[in-house]
Amino acid sequence: MALRIDVITIFPEYLAPLELSLIGKARRDGLVDVQVHDLRRWTHDRHRTVDDTPLGGGAGMVMKPEPWAEAFAAVREAGRESLGEDSEPLVVFPNPAGVPFTQSTAQDWSQRDWLIFACGRYEGIDERVYEHLADGGWEVALTSLGDYVLNGGEVAVLALTEAVVRLVPGVVGNAESLVEESHSEGLLEYPLYTRPARWTDPAGVVRETPEILLSGDHGRIAAWRREQSLARTRRRRPDLLGEAGGDASR
Ligand code: SAM
Numbered sequence: 047m048a049l050r051i052d053v054i055t056i057f058p059e060y061l062a063p064l065e066l067s068l069i070g071k072a073r074r075d076g077l078v079d080v081q082v083h084d085l086r087r088w089t090h091d092r093h094r095t096v097d098d099t100p101l102g103g104g105a106g107m108v109m110k111p112e113p114w115a116e117a118f119a120a121v122r123e124a125g126r127e128s129l130g131e132d133s134e135p136l137v138v139f140p141n142p143a144g145v146p147f148t149q150s151t152a153q154d155w156s157q158r159d160w161l162i163f164a165c166g167r168y169e170g171i172d173e174r175v176y177e178h179l180a181d182g183g184w185e186v187a188l189t190s191l192g193d194y195v196l197n198g199g200e201v202a203v204l205a206l207t208e209a210v211v212r213l214v215p216g217v218v219g220n221a222e223s224l225v226e227e228s229h230s231e232g233l234l235e236y237p238l239y240t241r242p243a244r245w246t247d248p249a250g251v252v253r254e255t256p257e258i259l260l261s262g263d264h265g266r267i268a269a270w271r272r273e274q275s276l277a278r279t280r281r282r283r284p285d286l287l288g289e290a291g292g293d294a295s296r
Contacts, residue, residue, distance in 0.1 A: 047159055049214050050079045050129060052121045053203055054114075055165040056096055058082045060200035064207060072217045079128070080207070081121075088116035097168050106169035114164070114175045118184070125160055135160040137179060137186045139171070140202035142195050144188030147206060149229035151189070155206075156213035163206065165199030226271075232286055236274040 053061055061082045064070070072078045086094040089112075097107040118137070126133050136158055145151075155161055164171070179186050191202045212218050228235040239255040246252050258270050284291050 047129075048076055048079045049156065049158065049211070050125060050135075050160045051081070051207060051211075052125060052135070052160075052162045053080070053082045053165065053207075054085050054117050054121065054162065055082065055198075055200055055203075056085050056167055057165075057198070057200055058084045060198075061203065063204060068217055069208060069211050072211055072214065075216070077214055077216050078211050081124075083117065083121060085113050085117055088113040088120065100169065104169075108169050109166060109171040109175075111172040111175050111178070114171060115178055118162070118164075118179065121162055125162075129160055133160055134185060135162045137162045137164060137184055138206065139164050139166065139176075139186065139188050140191065140196075140199035140206065141166065141170070141188040142190050142193070144190040146193075147189050147191055147209070149209070152206075152209040152213055155210045161210070163199070163203045165203055167198040233275040234279045234283060234286070236271040236278065 055061065061080075064080050064082075065073070069078070069080070073080055085096055089095055096109055096113050098110050100106065100108045122135060125135060136155070138155075138161055140163065176186060176188075189202075189206065191205055196202060213224065215221070218224055224230065226235065239259060243255045243260060244252060245254075256270070258266060261267065279286050280289065281293055281296060
């Protein structure tokens, strides 16, 4: 069955790139069903208001609870019409205060049949929306793209969707290319080379590829790549091996 992804946002146009490239093709091939919804559809005033000032004072605006509650109910109803009455979505709130997103999260989500992404804006969403969903038995995840702050959840949703959808069977033509990637086994990918094997760079330096890659000996090549992966992980991301330090320059 196709993976269904609903996105609720005040900027539906922000999600236009989901029509391009591999994800666009996966949608046309029926492997994923992406539905983008404008949160303002669930407002009822002339200005289609989704935000208000923070109670208790402070800078910025906070997203009001009412449109979100209506949106979740409507999107769940629409999803159940196509997926079945018992279907339960995972509701993902991109949030800098959430749990960091990793490749294993992507793997987990790619095996589900329904995700709803809820894009926050301004200072964030009224806390009672989360309480309302939790009390109603919804499965909710607060997910961070990293320890920095974006203007809204849309950019995060583009990244999350791409990481998840490419793991849906059939989306990436050569499934083997997913197995050897960075983070698939807790290590970073080995260095990559292509033709020409001997390249003179613009500074006149001749740069050769490692000879072993031309040897045709697949066993030795695999061992060399593994060694390179380990060395690179130790150098750049020792935290992945449970070690301290790290050098991002190479
Ligand atoms: N006031 C919030 C805080 O200090 O945690 C930041 C709000 S941010 C300006 C607006 C929205 O952008 C958030 O509700 C969230 O949807 C999204 N966002 C920002 N940074 C993010 C990150 N690192 N990962 C995922 N989503 C993020």
